[in-house]
Amino acid sequence: MAVRGRRAVASDGVVLPPTVEGDLRPRLPQLAEDVVAAIVDEVPSYENALNEEMGVVIRNAVRAAIGAFLAMVSGQPGRDPDKLLAQALDGAYQLGRGEASSGRTIDALLSAYRIGARISWRELSRTAVDHGSDPKTVAAFAEQVFAYIDQLSAASAQGHTDESATAGRVRQRLLERIATHVVDQAPEATILRLAERAEWKVPATLTAVLVPEGEAGRLLQALPGQTLQATDLPELDGTVLLLVPNVHGRPRGRVVRETTRSGGTVGPPRPWREARSSYLRALRAHEAGLGADTESHLPELVLTADAEALADLREQALAPLAGLRASTRAKLVETLRAWLLHQGRREEVAEALFVHPQTVRYRVGQLREAYGDALDDPRTVLTLTIALGVEA
Template structure:
């Protein structure tokens, strides 16, 4: 079992030990930087570019902070050099995350830096006649210090990823809201840029129950936009470029409860969303499965103005208003129109005898008179009775 590294904040070295190390600090920093450039390729270009001077200064500062830390007097010291060093390491970790890099290169640089700086500092200590016990103890301090810096950078990297992730989620939600609200093209494009989201050719609105949104979105294109609580008890997903593979998307959704709108140019996806919402409102719509709005275009047209449809139904059914069998007569008239007067087919659909159909149609002709021969009235009746009353 290995012994844990010491708490670097709790140890001190005498000025006699530290003085020669501080004198040779520029040389140690140069050797450390050269080794990092050689052994961590990801940093070679950074050192050669505009960041080179900043990184070199950071290395010198880290080494200087370490020597200042281990040589300060005993007793309370609120101005400990470790604080600024940890802040710098934390900022370095955040910077790596902002630049889209993992921590592999940075932690590799820490390991190389620890090894090389220890080698150089140990050589200086040996040359100045320091005893082996002091040199061994000094090694522990170096690696404990690097562990502190590494942990600070890991924390900075994680915090930046979490922060940027939350910010991007907010930007994606704002983009979705702008699309569904039908904002101006300029506003929507600006929102897409803030969200770092590459626009597709088309978007398709898919409405799903709130509780199922997370499950469904995992089945779809990773660029899919989503908005919870877009309406009463449902969430909306905006699926990119599903027009060319609509059948495949519907297949992926099989077994889910969803209403799938048409594909529309991405800036005009509000039209897809509006159609999906209107499809949900169609009376008698099946529930518990995938509803393709393209299968309900006639019903959508007929219900485009619900009040107008209700007024039309009231007008064309007015002759039946005083009859005690109005409901059965209406049902028979609807079937008669659908089957173009074929009595046997009407009887089969209604599960009645053909003579019953004949009797009811006689009664309907009495109530409507010549209007059942008028093409305009026939059209009005067909439209009014094509969608059952809500």
């Protein structure tokens, strides 16, 4: 870890005599206690720090930071100021990472540094004056104290930022694994363990949303914060799967509207352990180009659930027309579909086909010649309705 900035200790001279360090060093434990007490008193985020393991870490960090500084400014032979500074900055960096892991903000940490600098300077300056340091020396000492605190603050801020970013990436990877496991219907215990680690609250339902990769970020901004995302499922090609928690009724309508803008597809809400069915329905609707809301296209989804079976059924149902010319067969199939959908009402069939009612009468006569009494058989009507429910 490297932190850029000016050195806390000048290389062109020593500010304090070694006797000051000798007097101050035994006081470090109490000084650390005073600093921690002031931080806990003045920064609400640290109210319970003394009762946590972090309290020990903070005390040790304060003692180490002040001890390193004293060693750097005392001019003791054999001490490398650069090495001491590097060690102090590394300690501050690790402290920043630990604070991020504990959930405390960078503002709280920087406030703690300012308080620590104030308390430490009060004791350091008093001791320096007691040892006869002149005003010029004390002023130079103050400059170096606060420059040193600035560098420690910067190192801790960098550690806090790095840890926060790392934690964010780790959580995102966990959430993606949860999404994949939910779709793959992995054991519930496995998913719940990951959910606990990722701090993901298991919802009552999940709704699958498929959206183009370029629109996923925008759509996520409009969806609940606990929405899961998956990009590496084998069926996805340029598409992202979002699993949206607990959207029913009007909230689902809003999701459909936002997804329509993104050119995506919304599956039905399902209990979270059954989210795979929502995903598969959305996938089928997406591949068929049926539009954003799968629930508005249930007949088409049902009729195309088994494409081969539908093709076989169509061939079987239309067998009586197989011997006709292609153009005649096409017109009769078109008429038969309209006749079934409009329940034999000739005027409505004619309007739907943009032909004269007499034309409809003539074509229906041809159909009755081909099918005979079968057109009055409920089973045949059902078969034809299913076979012709979706245009070939």
